[in-house]
Amino acid sequence: MTDTRKTPDTLRSARWFAQDDLRGFGHRSRIMQMGYAPSDFIGRPAIAIINTWSDINPCHAHFKQRVEDVKRGVLQAGGFPIELPAISLAENFVKPTTMLYRNFLAMEAEELIRSHPVDGVVLMGGCDKTTPALIMGAVSAGLPAIFVPAGPMLRGNWKGKILGSGSDAWKYWDERRAGNISDQDWLDIEGGIARSYGHCMTMGTASTMTAIAEAIGFTMPGASSIPAPDANHIRMSATAGRRIVEMVWEDLTPARMLSRHSFENAIAVAMAMGCSTNAIIHVLAMSRRAGATVTLDDFEAASRKVPTLANVRPTGDTYLMEDFFYAGGLPALMTRITEHLHLDALTVSGRSIGENIAGAAIHNEDVIRPADNPATRQSALAVLKGNLAPEGCVIKPGCCEERLLKHTGPAIVFDDYPAMKAAIDSDDFDVTPDHVLVLRNAGPLGGPGMPEWGMLPLPKKLVKQGVRDMLRISDARMSGTSYGACVLHVSPESYVGGPLALVRTGDLISVDVEARTLNLDVSDAELARRKAEWTPPPPRFERGYGWMFSRHIKQAHEGCDFDFLETSFGAPIGEPAIF
Numbered sequence: 001m002t003d004t005r006k007t008p009d010t011l012r013s014a015r016w017f018a019q020d021d022l023r024g025f026g027h028r029s030r031i032m033q034m035g036y037a038p039s040d041f042i043g044r045p046a047i048a049i050i051n052t053w054s055d056i057n058p059c060h061a062h063f064k065q066r067v068e069d070v071k072r073g074v075l076q077a078g079g080f081p082i083e084l085p086a087i088s089l090a091e092n093f094v095k096p097t098t099m100l101y102r103n104f105l106a107m108e109a110e111e112l113i114r115s116h117p118v119d120g121v122v123l124m125g126g127c128d129k130t131t132p133a134l135i136m137g138a139v140s141a142g143l144p145a146i147f148v149p150a151g152p153m154l155r156g157n158w159k160g161k162i163l164g165s166g167s168d169a170w171k172y173w174d175e176r177r178a179g180n181i182s183d184q185d186w187l188d189i190e191g192g193i194a195r196s197y198g199h200c201m202t203m204g205t206a207s208t209m210t211a212i213a214e215a216i217g218f219t220m221p222g223a224s225s226i227p228a229p230d231a232n233h234i235r236m237s238a239t240a241g242r243r244i245v246e247m248v249w250e251d252l253t254p255a256r257m258l259s260r261h262s263f264e265n266a267i268a269v270a271m272a273m274g275c276s277t278n279a280i281i282h283v284l285a286m287s288r289r290a291g292a293t294v295t296l297d298d299f300e301a302a303s304r305k306v307p308t309l310a311n312v313r314p315t316g317d318t319y320l321m322e323d324f325f326y327a328g329g330l331p332a333l334m335t336r337i338t339e340h341l342h343l344d345a346l347t348v349s350g351r352s353i354g355e356n357i358a359g360a361a362i363h364n365e366d367v368i369r370p371a372d373n374p375a376t377r378q379s380a381l382a383v384l385k386g387n388l389a390p391e392g393c394v395i396k397p398g399c400c401e402e403r404l405l406k407h408t409g410p411a412i413v414f415d416d417y418p419a420m421k422a423a424i425d426s427d428d429f430d431v432t433p434d435h436v437l438v439l440r441n442a443g444p445l446g447g448p449g450m451p452e453w454g455m456l457p458l459p460k461k462l463v464k465q466g467v468r469d470m471l472r473i474s475d476a477r478m479s480g481t482s483y484g485a486c487v488l489h490v491s492p493e494s495y496v497g498g499p500l501a502l503v504r505t506g507d508l509i510s511v512d513v514e515a516r517t518l519n520l521d522v523s524d525a526e527l528a529r530r531k532a533e534w535t536p537p538p539p540r541f542e543r544g545y546g547w548m549f550s551r552h553i554k555q556a557h558e559g560c561d562f563d564f565l566e567t568s569f570g571a572p573i574g575e576p577a578i579f
Contacts, residue, residue: 004251006119008043011248012143013080015578016117017042023578027117041080045248047241048118049074049081050109052130054088059127059150059206061197062228066237070122070148073241079120079248081241084112091128091206099477100449100549102129102282103562109137110565115576119143120248122240123218126150126199128480131209132282135218139254139289140565142572144247146348147218148240149210151228152321153198158185163193165200166481167314170455178463198228201321203312204480205276211330212279215269216262216286217347221356225329227322247348258290261342265353267299268340271306271380272333274315276480277394277488280381281450284559291567296392296557300383300516306340307374308398309333311367314483315398316375319367327367331360336371378405378513384487386519387527388473388499388509391491391557397513399483401469407485408510408521409434409471413503415441417453424459431459436471436509440500441537443475443493444553444560448540454478454488471511473518475500475556487511487518489556495537496555502530 009018016027031041049070053063067083074081087105089098113121121141123134126149138145156163172189175181199206210224220240226233263283270279280299287294310333312319319327334341334357343354362368369375376398384393397405412435414420420439423429431437437456444450454476458467471485475493478486492498499520503509508521520527541547552562563569 005249006251011043011045012119013046013117015575045079045119045245046117047074047079047081047244047248048113048116048121049083049124050086050112050121050134051083051124052086052088052127052134053124054090056093057088057090057127058194058197059091059199060088060124063124063150066148066234067124069234069237070124070241073238074245076238077242077245079245082116082118084116086112089127089129089133096447097449097451098129099451099560100546102133103565104545105130105133106136106140106565109134110140113138113141113143114573120244121145122244123147124150126206126210128205128209128278131206131213132286135213136286136289136561139258139286140567142253142255144244144252145218145254146220146240146244146247147213148237149213149219149224150206151198151226151230151233152201152207153194153228154196155201155320155322156193156195158189158192162320163189164202164313164320164481165193166204166479167202167483168193170482174458174463174468177460196229200481202314202481203274203276203310203316203321205278206480207321208270208273208276208279208480209282211269211273212266212283214330215266217257217345217353219348221347221349222329222331225321225325227325243348246350250350252348252350254290257346257348258292259345260292260294261345263287263290263292263294264298265341265345267294267302268306268337269330269334271302272308272337273310274308274312274375274380274398277381277396278477278480280394281477281489281556281560285561288559288561288566288568296383299381302340303379303381303383306337307371308376308380309336309369309371309374311369311375314481315380315396323364323367327364328360328362331357332362333368335360335362336368382513382516384511384513384516384518386517388503388518388520389490390499391555393487393490393518395485395487395513396483400485404469404471404485405513406511407471408508409436411436411438411503411505411507411509413438413440413505417442420456424457427461429459429461431462433462433467433470436473438500438503438509439472439474439476440494440503443490443495444555445540445550446475446493446495446537448546448549450475450477450556450560452477452479454486455482455484456486473500473509491555491557493555497531497534497536499527501534502527
């Protein structure tokens with residue numbers, strides 16, 4: 001790596017603190033107002049620590065302490081830490097969906113970095129949308145940045161049974177609906193499924209995206225796999241604090257690190273991990289921010305080549321992230337897919353991916369499988385296209401019943417979630433296991449925000465008969481902890497007149513995962529007639545942030561960023577004027 005080391009006088013923060021003028025006086029005196037001496041901040045890299053802690057985000061409950069660990073590392077390395085709070089995006093509580101606010105956090109992070117007297121940034125996230133949002137903002141801001149992942153929580157437990165976040169909630173909810181467990185059992189599961197701070201410990205969106213952050217080089221080696229309560233997590237946080245100071249002196253920016261190869265590594269790692277379907281939307285958006293665009297075609301190509309090696313639920317059938325860490329974590333898994341990786345890709349450590357994973361060992365061959373014995377014979381994800389999804393959609397083949405990987409059935413169509421919920425809970429619902437449930441108006445604009453409604457509940461009457469999967473199609477997303485034959489992200493969405501808007505109850509829909517097709521068995525002429533009769537639904541917002549969201553959000557196959565935030569939208573933004 002070429003030596004482009006900065007000196008104290010070339011630090012970005014020197015524009016605020018080193019000037020012998022009235023404005024410089026004001027900046028220094030106000031820092032001193034908080035009890036700092038000039039030697040604490042003059043000539044030292046000022047490090048922003050963007051902290052997404054809040055009282056209502058259990059995934060980040062430990063960030064109140066971890067930020068102090070990061071600060072300790074910054075101070076040890078001779079930097080000046082500055083904590084900057086940001087919106088927390090608590091996945092379980094923010095409605096209608098945190099996806100409505102991913103770009104909000106990305107904007108906030110970018111502007112926090114740009115507007116403050118900082119030279120580098122530590123990004124503290126982990127709960128689903130916080131990881132891509134923080135990285136998107138940091139990439140656009142352009143300063144040296146390192147990501148500190150929140151880490152997965154400990155395994156859940158109920159009567160000696162191991163519980164996994166989300167996955168077992170769906171499983172036991174159906175058992176309760178079927179009358180197979182008691183109300184007291186359900187209450188005990190509530191208290192046992194989430195036993196510590198940290199994000200979901202299944203291979204949900206949080207674990208997927210923190211692994212992707214590591215795969216593109218944004219974390220210290222092995223950081224994404226460490227359980228949140230583990231003492232290693234404290235040490236990792238301090239290490240990140242020390243490392244960001246060196247990154248500032250080295251001027252190791254995202255632009256120097258990230259390339260198309262970085263995101264191809266992310267896709268390969270996602271497939272090997274048995275990733276969340278949400279990985280697609282976030283990686284697309286992140287790559288476009290970096291000016292290194294990948295597309296659905298890149299995911300489809302990887303799905304045909306990269307085996308699912310992490311036997312972590314829900315795509316795997318046994319283990320959770322705590323087990324994955326003990327088995328060697330992400331560096332160990334990456335040693336098994338080196339032929340699919342660009343090992344020369346640069347990382348925040350200052351070393352390449354290949355150097356970071358050299359010497360990583362696998363300690364449990366059942367958790368991190370060899371290529372000839374994958375966790376599932378099906379691909380982690382599959383991108384489908386056809387007349388029902390001309391721009392694409394996605395399914396998790398490894399989480400489907402085999403019979404549904406090639407299936408034709410009559411549609412039952414719902415225009416909104418309340419109508420669907422009322423029907424599926426009715427004992428009189430006229431439905432069979434071969435029907436195809438369709439939910440529309442749940443995409444980026446229609447949801448709004450593309451909520452995680454795509455794992456449509458199975459009809460109660462079928463659950464009581466023992467049915468545990470059926471084909472479901474929507475323009476929504478689903479939780480990475482979810483499973484089943486759910487076709488998601490149908491693009492373009494129904495709300496803007498995509499083909500999903502034209503489906504009628506009784507129409508036959510055919511899916512063929514091996515052929516990667518999804519088609520509505522209706523003639524082009526009939527579809528054209530229906531399109532001519534279609535009327536757009538009313539706007540979701542008439543003021544506020546939602547109004548802006550609705551005018552600038554892109555479709556699922558493009559990553560759902562705001563058009564004006566993408567790198568290609570306009571010239572780079574310069575440094576703020578200081579007068």
